[in-house]
Amino acid sequence: MICVIENNNFSLRDVKQTPYISSWDPKEVADFHETIGNKETPLVKLPGLAKRLGIGSLLLKDESHRFGLNAFKALGASYAMYRQIEKNPQIKTFCTATDGNHGRAVAWMARKLGRKAFIYMPQGTVSDRARAIEQEGADVFVINQAYDIAVKMASTRVDEANKKLGNHFWSLIQDTAWDGYEEVPLDIMKGYWTQIHEITRQIGKEKIDVLFLQTGVGSWAASIIGYIMKEWQNPPACISVEPHSA
Template sequence: MKWIVNNKKDVKAHTPLLSKKNLCEVKTFHESFEQYKKTPLVKLDGLANFLGLSNIFVKDESFRFGLNSFKVLGASYAIGKHLAQKLDKDISELPFSLLKSEKVKSDLGDLTFVATTDGNHGRGVAWMAKQLGYKCIVYMPKGSTQNRLNNIAEFGADVSITDWNYDDAVRFTAKQASKNGWEVIQDTAWEGYTEIPKWIMKGYSTLAQEAIEQLHGTVPTHVFLQAGVGAFASVIASVFVSTFEKNPPKIIIVEPEKADCFYRSCKAGKIEAVTGEMNTIMAGLACGEPNPMGWDILKYCADVFVSVPDWVTARGMRVLGNPLKGDNRIISGESGAVTAGLLSISSKDKYKDLRETLKLDKNSNVLLISTEGNTDPKVYRNITWDGDYQSLI
């Protein structure tokens, strides 16, 4: 395990991704869905006491829209914004009921959405396409599991597993889309493609807004965020740093060591990619190229970048799934539990340096986000029952 303190941190240099009006617009859009319900913010007092911390809160995104992960927040808002733009309307005029109406459909004609995914983002795009009655094509990177493919196919999308890693599959998707006139709904940005990824990032802000309300005035001192391309971590960091601007929480970014592009970028002082196969059980975090908009935020807002081996998230899944007396159980998947795994070892003598670097102590109010539930039951069982995570990659 490795970590690096971000010497370039400068929250004043950071421009918040969303204004107060923007935040409100995103949340109002999500609230217009009949499936909308705040996901639980679970307080783990037993674990906080065990680790010598004041409070631990875990936002449990396995309950999001019945889809087992937060990702649909981004896909739905970006598709909503995209369609609003096509109709020359403001998204505030297009609540979900209207967006899925026959009138909107006949105004827009046939559309096909396309995305690359390791599972959760594509599921969100496929779900939204089905709700609105459009076609959806999804490409998955090499090594994606059949269960994750099935989770997407369930919503009528045409899904296939490619021979490439995530970043190359994204490039393939963009090429196919331009050849066939499809709408790319991708959660990472590249030169000339920034609008939709920015809307996806903004869409995730709903969960941060909910968490702040559910904290009922408790000010978080530490927010731990897992990163793949960093769209999720950066927008959540941006919302927390700008909401608590007088006393911003420490932002700790956690990545699999096989795909630790933010850790490397912090070290290099500029964007650094990881290439080739990224063999990690944290499928949602197996991305080698930082989203440039994400890097622009995290380079100013993050305190520490941590690069961890797979056993850390395997431990997190077991810790959350087997709570201490009085704590609620949280079902968290491989990409959801890594921050809990890291926190859970921080009281061990062996990780004293890490605890000191993160400044974790009896006054710490820690927020974690379990970004997915049990998204692949076979993998979840292998890890939590058999302690087997090596054979999965």
């Protein structure tokens, strides 16, 4: 069964005037990612499937090559961690909660920065995902509770560590925002702009009519849509997709 929810409250003008969207510079973000070895991932044409669906063209951004991590998540985590270190070079440990790819990205970047990583994972975590994060050098804690509780535990761990040490030696890198915790999630969203910046260059003058985005926690989809509304002259229809089981 497919459930469609139409957004009737959307305003292109409001998106373009959003302070964080209007001030972001995609080139600055892309330039940073180049310094840590980012290579543009391919935008693949799928002519056979396009023909089967009765459409002119179908493109797929293949993220299986990104940083050797098989996911785009490192674009957001790496940029946010870089920004945190830039503001507070004393940070020694990064902490987050994750279902998989975000946590691995945090662990990967922490290792590149010579810092520690503590990763909380919810009940039902696939053992291979936890193992992949451990292989990046992180300490992994799989709890017997849901994802939201893992987020709270990670946040509490950071608060308690900083209170005990008397300084901001720990940093929470979470891709979920709440009141009072917006800076890091916004930097993560900004980091994702490198991906859509690449796509913009790759499509050239080709017109995109419809863009399909996976939803997840929402930060990636919101980031991509924000870029498009700011940078593209003719924004396509954007369709966010999420499984019923999510």
